[in-house]
Amino acid sequence: MKFTRRQILQSAAALSLLPIAARATPQVLEAREAIQRIAPQGFPETQVWSFDGTVPGAPIRVPQGSRVQRRLLNQLPQPTSVHWHGIRIDNAMDGVPGLTQDVVPTGGSFDYDFVVPDAGTYWYHAHNQSMEQVARGLSGPLIVDEANKPDVDQDLTLMLDDWRLDPETALIVDDFDNGHDLSHAGRLGNLVLVNGQFDPMFEVRRHERLRLRLINSSNARIFDVGLESLSGWIVALDGMPLEAPLPVTEAFPLAPAQRADLIVDVVAESEGTASLVSFERDGAFGLARFTIGEQNRDQGRQGIDPLPRNPLPELQDIDQAPVHRMVLQGGAMRWLESARIGDAELSGRELAQLGRFWALNGYAERPTDPFLDAQLGSVHRIEFVNETVFPHAMHLHGHHFRLVLEDGTLGPWRDTVLVDRGQTRQIALVVDNPGDWLLHCHMLGHAASGMMSWYKVS
Known part of the structure; x- marks a missing residue:
């Protein structure tokens, strides 16, 4: 894809409006091997993969509405990337190789630069070969402070x-x-x-x-x-x-x-x-x-006030919103008879030989076409139908959603919903963040072996 002269000039103009501090060299976030004592006393130390030499990585703590800038420097023996979990982020900064960015090779770097719109508790973690890299230690907390913090000690x-x-x-x-x-x-x-x-x-x-x-x-x-x-x-x-x-x-x-x-x-x-x-x-x-x-400490505080609300979109007319059904399939005791990888329909035996044991709507790999192609600002419902005998933590990138409770009322905002074995759970969201977004099970082994999809907001 070629950029037009108009796009280049618009980008240059936008960059020139950023304050000098916003365009400063970002702080390095180094992914590297390290040694840390994580087992109890008396056991040897453990070789881990870390951000900046510690497990978990050093906390990133910023005020709501501020900018986070980190240059990922990859010193690991594998390519990697960073996903900023739960942040309603610009799509190019979401950290998903093959969907929002190229993988960062050994010795390579990538500059992450984004604004955090919502206060709250989030985290960052590797998003390439995640099952292995997160298990080896590549994660850390990301805390966004409210302007008016609760009264705690x-x-x-x-x-x-x-x-x-x-x-x-x-x-x-x-x-x-x-x-x-x-x-x-x-x-x-x-x-x-x-x-x-x-x-x-x-x-x-x-x-x-x-x-x-x-x-x-x-x-x-x-x-x-x-x-x-x-x-x-x-x-x-x-x-x-x-x-x-x-x-x-x-x-x-x-x-x-x-x-x-x-x-x-x-x-x-x-x-x-x-x-x-x-x-x-x-x-x-x-x-x-x-x-x-x-x-x-002196006793004196009674009860608790709600935390300040984040600037989330209002969910209206969800009864008229289209329902998109996502069926969770496969796994032990519910083995896949067949599923698709790309354009090919493979048998359960062929899938198992490839290490694929799960599927979402019949696909055992992220499909070429999006599960949902939505217009910016529209309201949608997604119904997760768990036909497996295991629970799954279904995570949407780029958005938060509300649970639709059994009586039709709306539950809390989430970015990851636990769908128990045999359970059907419905969520509703306003797709207000443009881009190509991942949707997957956050049992990372399930994602690696088939439970991966995506949706488009255009």
């Missing part, structure tokens, strides 16, 4: 992840083409970490109020999160404030890529312990501990 970001390590060497188990993982629940680890640490501890006072920003950065694990000796509310999901804070009275699921902002009060006794816990089949396990010192 501490604001803590907690990235939840699980790692599959060899128990003898503490090295990452290199079995990313494991057919069992690809065709079942995905890559589940044998060590759960928070912020790259096993059983981390935070010092708090009794009656302190905390903001806990939970990010599930795992490949496939669904955390059922609960509180012990903490009392509070969910105030935002996937970065977007709830219209009314939701009291936490029981455990709640946090699927891969989903986030939840909690505001909690420490109600444990002095010199006791409060915990963030994960409920598993064989009991509850601590994710992070909060140790309470002797000094108490």
